[in-house]
Amino acid sequence: MSLLNEMSQKAFDLGVPISVHLDVTYRCNERCVHCYLDHEDHGEMTTAEIKGVLEQLAEAGVFFLTFSGGEVFLRRDFFELLEYARRLLFNVKIKTNAVMIREAEAQRIRALGVDTIQISVYSYRPEVHDAITKLPGSFERTIKAIRFMRDQGLKVTIANVLMTWNLHDSDGLQQLAAELGVHYTLDPTITPMMDGDTSILSLRIPGEELPEVFRNPALVPNMEEFCAPPKPVSEDDLEGYSCSAGHSFCYISPYGDVFPCVQFPLPSGNIRRQKFFEIWNHSPELKEVRSIKAKDLNVCSSCSHVSSCTRCPGLAYMEGSMQGPSSADCEKSYYRTGVPTANMLRNSGRARMTPLVQIQPLPVLA
Numbered sequence: 001m002s003l004l005n006e007m008s009q010k011a012f013d014l015g016v017p018i019s020v021h022l023d024v025t026y027r028c029n030e031r032c033v034h035c036y037l038d039h040e041d042h043g044e045m046t047t048a049e050i051k052g053v054l055e056q057l058a059e060a061g062v063f064f065l066t067f068s069g070g071e072v073f074l075r076r077d078f079f080e081l082l083e084y085a086r087r088l089l090f091n092v093k094i095k096t097n098a099v100m101i102r103e104a105e106a107q108r109i110r111a112l113g114v115d116t117i118q119i120s121v122y123s124y125r126p127e128v129h130d131a132i133t134k135l136p137g138s139f140e141r142t143i144k145a146i147r148f149m150r151d152q153g154l155k156v157t158i159a160n161v162l163m164t165w166n167l168h169d170s171d172g173l174q175q176l177a178a179e180l181g182v183h184y185t186l187d188p189t190i191t192p193m194m195d196g197d198t199s200i201l202s203l204r205i206p207g208e209e210l211p212e213v214f215r216n217p218a219l220v221p222n223m224e225e226f227c228a229p230p231k232p233v234s235e236d237d238l239e240g241y242s243c244s245a246g247h248s249f250c251y252i253s254p255y256g257d258v259f260p261c262v263q264f265p266l267p268s269g270n271i272r273r274q275k276f277f278e279i280w281n282h283s284p285e286l287k288e289v290r291s292i293k294a295k296d297l298n299v300c301s302s303c304s305h306v307s308s309c310t311r312c313p314g315l316a317y318m319e320g321s322m323q324g325p326s327s328a329d330c331e332k333s334y335y336r337t338g339v340p341t342a343n344m345l346r347n348s349g350r351a352r353m354t355p356l357v358q359i360q361p362l363p364v365l366a
Contacts, residue, residue, distance in 0.1 A: 264314025303342035
């Protein structure tokens, strides 16, 4: 186990909030078709308030801090906040569309010692990327910013959300990332809007297209292991937890609302009314999240995928119960391995699954 993994596991075991995602604004200069946020400003925290939050996070033991939005650079005080966070010795990651980053901004980011910049890019084709962002010229400006940051020696990751609009562009975008000398990640998850609106779920790629993604060795380095049938479930698996949300990670909105995760919109307190440490330690909602083990999950506890599924409790919560299944993750597990999940069998019956199980087995490598 690496030192980083060991530190994260220890934080999880001790209930230390080692990692926090902080959205400093929901305002954005893009209007991405798949975005789950309301971009109006309903009373963002002030500079002084956010600095106070950062002090509380440092006191609580937070080490990894992600600044995100909206678009973080729409806040005129963002560099002031970034400098303050680095003064408090946070390991900082920035999520941005990079449209507002030029050479001077790239140099300042480098000077402040930011660990990673994650930049949203949706296609190697400008017309597709710009259609998704609804901002003409955004592709050109974003790629130019990536070059600025690469030249500064910054660690840059291109993050691509896979959806119906860019379904067949992942290979080309990965190639572009390689040419730029930056890392590339792909995520086929489209989430409901934070207000519960599910209309954007129509952008999710059809499940039958997932095997093409999961069985592409260029996109999934450990494809054989990743796509292998689930291993037998052990007692330890049933005593485990779904993810780090609410255990060693949480999300704070621009309005001071605290949630277990950005994809888990369970209101758990507000930092404008309570201290962060009080919310973290005493919120009834966070306590409930932490109490749920795999054995307590409805349907999922009896599923062969329970130890390997990427089940998101936040998506399950938005489907009706944080203890229930997440249908999107059930689908991923099925198309990744070819083995139906307990939830799919319950809803559809084994007979209806037969046509879908005809996924070609992985080749046996010498």
